[in-house]
Amino acid sequence: MGLVYPLPSIKTASGGKEIHLESLLGKTVLVIGGGGREHAIVDALRRSPQVEKIYCAPGNAGIGLQAFNVPLKDTDVEGLKAFALENEVDLTVVGPEASLAAGIVDAFRAAGLKIFGHTKAATAIESSKEFAKKLMEKYGIPTAGYCSFSDYEEALAYVSARPFPAVLKYDGLAAGKGVVIAQDLDEARKALADMLLDHSFGQGRVVVEDFLTGPEFSFLCFVDGERVYPMPLSQDHKRAFDGDEGPNTGGMGAYTGLPFITPEDREFAYKEILCKAASAMVAEGLPLSGVLYGGLMKTPQGIKVIEFNARFGDPETEVVLPLLKSDIYDIFEGVASGTPLEEPVWDNGVTLGVVLASKGYPGHYEKGFDISGLDTVDAQVYHMGTAVRDGHVFTNGGRVLMVVSGGKDLADARQKVYAEIRKIGCDNLFYRSDIAHIAFE
Numbered sequence: 001m002g003l004v005y006p007l008p009s010i011k012t013a014s015g016g017k018e019i020h021l022e023s024l025l026g027k028t029v030l031v032i033g034g035g036g037r038e039h040a041i042v043d044a045l046r047r048s049p050q051v052e053k054i055y056c057a058p059g060n061a062g063i064g065l066q067a068f069n070v071p072l073k074d075t076d077v078e079g080l081k082a083f084a085l086e087n088e089v090d091l092t093v094v095g096p097e098a099s100l101a102a103g104i105v106d107a108f109r110a111a112g113l114k115i116f117g118h119t120k121a122a123t124a125i126e127s128s129k130e131f132a133k134k135l136m137e138k139y140g141i142p143t144a145g146y147c148s149f150s151d152y153e154e155a156l157a158y159v160s161a162r163p164f165p166a167v168l169k170y171d172g173l174a175a176g177k178g179v180v181i182a183q184d185l186d187e188a189r190k191a192l193a194d195m196l197l198d199h200s201f202g203q204g205r206v207v208v209e210d211f212l213t214g215p216e217f218s219f220l221c222f223v224d225g226e227r228v229y230p231m232p233l234s235q236d237h238k239r240a241f242d243g244d245e246g247p248n249t250g251g252m253g254a255y256t257g258l259p260f261i262t263p264e265d266r267e268f269a270y271k272e273i274l275c276k277a278a279s280a281m282v283a284e285g286l287p288l289s290g291v292l293y294g295g296l297m298k299t300p301q302g303i304k305v306i307e308f309n310a311r312f313g314d315p316e317t318e319v320v321l322p323l324l325k326s327d328i329y330d331i332f333e334g335v336a337s338g339t340p341l342e343e344p345v346w347d348n349g350v351t352l353g354v355v356l357a358s359k360g361y362p363g364h365y366e367k368g369f370d371i372s373g374l375d376t377v378d379a380q381v382y383h384m385g386t387a388v389r390d391g392h393v394f395t396n397g398g399r400v401l402m403v404v405s406g407g408k409d410l411a412d413a414r415q416k417v418y419a420e421i422r423k424i425g426c427d428n429l430f431y432r433s434d435i436a437h438i439a440f441e
């Protein structure tokens with residue numbers, strides 16, 4: 001498998017699971033994507049005794065230590081389908097929303113290939129804000145009140161008559177950049193002009209939402225029609241700098257073991273949000289068959305949906321999947337085939353992970369800086385944006401690496417992660433030093 005060094009299995013309060021490479025036999029899996037999320041998926045698949053060979057398209061330097069990287073773009077549906085047919089892939093697992101929105105699941109299924117992920121039509125729960133809002137309204141799923149517009153003047157008149165801040169969301173996939181929290185009329189005017197006059201993201205509408213407050217968290221579930229299998233809750237850190245300052249990013253770190261969520265909160269979110277959404281999609285004739293990600297907020301009026309995603313979160317996946325004790329191949333295969341699963345078993349320890357990003361990210365940044373010391377790190381290192389040349393790993397993206405550890409509690413996991421990060425040498429990386437701060441306030 002081209003292994004240069006084995007990544008250590010994660011240690012949590014109840015202990016990590018041993019991996020025996022010699023016991024791997026059988027299935028061939030193709031993972032679509034090339035970030036930290038896909039590295040964590042590949043890593044979990046490597047723990048399955050049924051999986052013999054893993055391909056990852058396009059993959060990255062770290063994934064290449066555990067799988068065969070395939071130089072195909074994640075939206076090259078025809079190329080990926082031809083690859084899967086030619087290489088007798090038993091199961092394909094989709095990471096990015098772009099692949100789902102490009103119709104990869106529909107195309108694979110039509111070719112008789114087994115694939116884990118939602119159809120293009122069902123992916124609307126993420127790709128169209130208006131679809132998601134209408135669904136929640138129709139089925140009584142708690143979320144912020146909203147109104148949607150295609151006309152700039154009408155949108156501006158509506159926003160002007162309401163209190164600020166105003167939440168403006170472009171109705172389509174916008175790579176995480178389609179949400180503006182406007183603090184005053186000037187900002188709102190600029191954002192609306194950008195979205196509805198200049199069409200910076202495309203021809204979509206704009207959803208204007210009530211502004212909610214409270215801590216956010218991510219609730220990921222495996223969903224097969226009405227069957228909803230919850231994963232441990234996690235919290236992302238979207239802002240670039242300590243103290244939740246600076247611009248919004250794809251996520252600078254995450255952890256499990258949320259101190260602000262009670263068992264009752266979790267039960268409410270599971271039943272009244274995730275299960276209801278899954279049933280609603282069945283009722284709409286768009287059954288889900290993959291991951292449903294609830295981006296939720298614990299507001300003073302209860303838990304509400306900020307957004308749904310139709311895929312694993314990144315960086316949430318990197319802290320959630322290391323806790324999975326069940327065989328992930330069985331889960332992916334069961335959901336892809338529509339067969340009921342045994343309830344997945346999770347380690348009840350905690351995990352914490354910190355993202356190392358290129359200086360300048362999420363704005364302009366340079367690539368190509370050498371990274372050293374990775375093989376000395378005694379924690380899980382997931383590669384997010386790396387490539388390899390002449391045996392040297394170098395930076396090749398905005399978010400570059402994520403270092404993840406378990407621990408007996410969050411303080412222990414946090415101490416371990418930051419100690420291990422100091423072993424990594426690179427001239428162009430920065431990271432937040434306060435991941436999971438809410439647990440220590």
Ligand code: AMP
Pocket residue numbers: 144167169176179181209210211212213216238295306307
């Ligand atoms: P989204 O892409 O919909 O997750 O929005 C990005 C971020 O904007 C969220 O993670 C929240 O921090 C913030 N946000 C979105 N909607 C609201 C809302 N209705 N009220 C307050 N903040 C929001």
Ligand code: GLY
Pocket residue numbers: 236250251309312313314315316
């Ligand atoms: N962590 C945010 C996302 O995956 O959308």
